[in-house]
Each structure stands twice: as C-alpha cells, then as structure tokens.
Amino acid sequence: xxxxxxxxxxxxxxxxxxxxxxxxxxxxxxxxxxxxxxxxxxxxxxxxxxxxxxxxxxxxxxxxxxxxxxxxxxxxxxxxxxxxxxxxxxxxxxxxxxxxxxxxxxxxxxxxxxxxxxxxxxxxxxxxxxxxxxxxxxxxxxxxxxxxxxxxxxxxxxxxxxxxxxxxxxxxx
Numbered sequence: 001x002x003x004x005x006x007x008x009x010x011x012x013x014x015x016x017x018x019x020x021x022x023x024x025x026x027x028x029x030x031x032x033x034x035x036x037x038x039x040x041x042x043x044x045x046x047x048x049x050x051x052x053x054x055x056x057x058x059x060x061x062x063x064x065x066x067x068x069x070x071x072x073x074x075x076x077x078x079x080x081x082x083x084x085x086x087x088x089x090x091x092x093x094x095x096x097x098x099x100x101x102x103x104x105x106x107x108x109x110x111x112x113x114x115x116x117x118x119x120x121x122x123x124x125x126x127x128x129x130x131x132x133x134x135x136x137x138x139x140x141x142x143x144x145x146x147x148x149x150x151x152x153x154x155x156x157x158x159x160x161x162x163x164x165x166x167x168x169x170x171x172x173x
Contacts, residue, residue, distance in 0.1 A: 021045060022134065024142045024169040028058065031146055031163020032097040033078040034124050036062035040078065040165065050087055054095070056080040062099060075102040084132060091132040093144065098125035126150055126161070134169050142169035 024042045032040060038060025045052045057079050064072045082095015130146025148161040 021172045022169060023172060024167055026142055026165040026167020028060070028078070028165040029163065030161065031128065031148065031165060032056065032058070032080050033060040033062060033076055033099050034097070034126060034148070034150070034161070036060050036076065038076070038078045042080070044084060050085065052084045054080070054082050054084055054093075060099070062101060074104070076100060077102065080128075082128065089134040089136050091134070093128070093130050093132045093146065095128055096125060097128050097148070128163070130163070139168070139170040142167045
C-alpha cells in the first residue's frame with residue numbers, strides 16, 4: 001500500500017490545472033508598505049477552494065520620520081506572501097508583508113558606530129490579517145482592509161496598524 005502513494009501523487013501533479021488566475025492592481029495606504037503608500041500588484045488563484053495562496057509586489061515610498069521634508073522620504077519595494085480564506089468573493093486574508101527600502105531608512109544617533117551597518121538598511125516585516133472583496137464575476141472593483149501588529153523596541157512592544165487598498169481586479173484563464 002505504501003508504494004501506491006507516490007504513484008497517486010505523481011498522477012495528481014500531472015493533472016492539468018484549470019483554475020483561473022486573479023490579478024489585482026491597487027493603491028495601498030499604510031498596509032503592505034507599512035509606513036507609506038504604494039502601488040501594488042497581486043496574483044492569486046481564483047478557484048472555489050477554501051484556501052488560496054497569493055503573492056504581490058509593488059513600488060512605493062516610506063517615511064523615515066513624520067516631518068514633511070523631502071529627505072525624510074525613501075523609495076521602497078513592498079512585498080507580500082499570504083493566503084485567502086473563503087469560497088466566494090468575500091475573503092479573509094492573512095500573511096506576511098514588508099518592504100525593502102531603496103535607500104538608507106534608519107537614521108543614526110550621534111556617536112553611533114556606522115561600521116556595524118554602513119548602508120543604514122532595515123527590512124521591516126509584519127503579519128497582516130484582514131478582509132478582501134473581489135468582484136462577484138469577472139473584472140471590477142477590488143477592496144481590502146487589514147490590521148497589522150507592528151513590533152518595535154520601544155516601551156510599547158506591539159501596537160496595531162491599519163491598512164487599506166482600492167483598485168481593479170481581473171481574471172485570466
């Protein structure tokens with residue numbers, strides 16, 4: 001009986017995949033990019049399975065501080081990997097998100113040793129949990145709202161962070 005399982009696995013992997021792909025392009029506010037807006041692209045299988053994997057990437061910018069000075073803004077590449085839970089167009093989403101800053105993101109205090117990290121790069125990563133709405137059929141409006149617990153090293157170890165996105169979603173066979 002044990003020798004049957006590899007054969008069944010091989011047959012299952014060789015079956016043609018008939019699931020459609022759903023792609024979305026949207027403007028994200030303080031969600032996947034954590035501390036700045038981003039234009040995101042997301043891809044997931046559009047099937048009737050209960051759990052579907054998703055991935056996404058984009059371009060945006062993040063704030064080094066909350067001052068309105070141009071030198072406090074750094075371009076970023078937000079990334080995400082997650083899953084959607086639900087069979088219809090209303091989904092529960094969960095996953096990991098973060099961004100890669102395209103310049104120095106962390107500011108050094110006076111007297112800091114720059115030899116430890118000469119680039120000044122940090123790569124923030126967070127979990128996200130939320131609600132996602134795809135169009136009922138075909139192409140159309142895409143919305144999502146999420147909650148992200150951010151962790152820092154100050155006296156407040158974890159605090160909630162909200163994100164939202166709106167855009168266009170389309171299916172591809």
